[in-house]
Amino acid sequence: MEDVTATLSKPALRIGPYQVDPPVVLAPMAGITNVAFRQLCAEYGAGIYVCEMITARAVVERHPGTMHMMTFGADEKPRSMQLYGVDPKTMAEAVRIIVGEGLADHVDSNFGCPVAKVTRKGGGAALPFKRKLFEAIVRESVRAAGDVPFTVKFRIGIDDDHHTFLDAGRIAEAEGAAAVSLHSRTAAQRYSGQADWTKIAALKEAVTSIPVLGNGDIFSAADALRMVEETGCDGVVVGRGCLGRPWLFGELEAAFAGRPLPTPPNLGEVARVLRRHAELLIQHDGEAKALRDLRKHMAWYFMNFPVGSELRRGFAMVSGLSELDDLIGRLDHEAPFPDNADGPRGRQGSPGKVTLPHGWLDDPDDDCVPEAEDMHSGG
DSSP: OOOOOOOOOSOOEEETTEEESSOEEEOOOTTTOSHHHHHHHHTTOOSEEEEEEEEHHHHHTTOHHHHHHTOOOTTOSSOEEEEEOSOHHHHHHHHHHHHHTTOOSEEEEEEOOOOHHHHTTTOGGGGGGSHHHHHHHHHHHHHHHTTSOEEEEEESEEETTEEOHHHHHHHHHHTTOSOEEEESSOTTTTTOSOOOTHHHHHHHHHOOSSOEEEESOOOSHHHHHHHHHHHOOSEEEESGGGTTOTTHHHHHHHHHHTOOOOOOOOHHHHHHHHHHHHHHHHHHHOHHHHHHHHGGGHHHHTTTSOOOHHHHHHHHTOOSHHHHHHHHHTSOTTOOOOTTOSSOOSOOOOOOOOOOOTTTTSOTTOOOOOSOOOSOOOO
């Protein structure tokens, strides 16, 4: 791992009343950034840790599963929630509920999701193409939020022929958003290929009065510092890079403060983190559901470590805490952190055509609200 130190001369990142130091945000990820994982990441470093994506309609209709997902830790500050919606009225009503009932301290909005079931209804990364509808959603949401900061996350656009990020950034800024974040891929790329950081630099030039955050391909502290240096962005949003590696936030904190990076964990320390993750999940969901949920994290935690196939299979099918402890006991706790374990992780997918509502690309100034989004929160 390279020695990364840098002291940035930029002023501290502020999102509304909150100073974010280091200027690092955990991206909401479906099925990942629940209260347990956020708490685990926060134990390594400060920043903002965003809840899984919440559907505005599910908030308005008080869907029990969604209300459970909107759980925050006792010490979590600011409590940060990401909303998804396609209707200005529903989004505004959801924000009013969240703010009025003190359910969160910061509301982010998702205009970057590339998943077909979202874009098919005109949501996520499809929506900023409809400039007037996008403008109405941001305007009504900012009004409903009052003193609570409302931020906006989006992608470069639908595909290479339909870039929307510069319009989206200018509109969000004009309508009172507290900050914008750009995942520097198109929806058609999904998570494949390389993020185009030059677009973050272009957005930073276009949006001058609020912070611009960059997202895409941050897998190490060096990547984060390089993104800030190359693009001039005010902060970074980390998604897949922290999967199975919540200590990345400690490395980011050290790098942004100009301190040497902490020594990467050996396999015994990784096992301790994994055990802590299990405990936090059990507090939230109970043992059976927690251990099922933990299975998907196993390959990320053990990426490139010398863990035999039989042991890996056991971890991937674990169903109880005592079984987890038995498996942990069989690991080589002295095995050092692999040199090649801090590269890309998580879903890459392959690029493809974006599924859109019929006639969606006919008129960018059409502000008709598309069919209501699904009730399913979490992406």
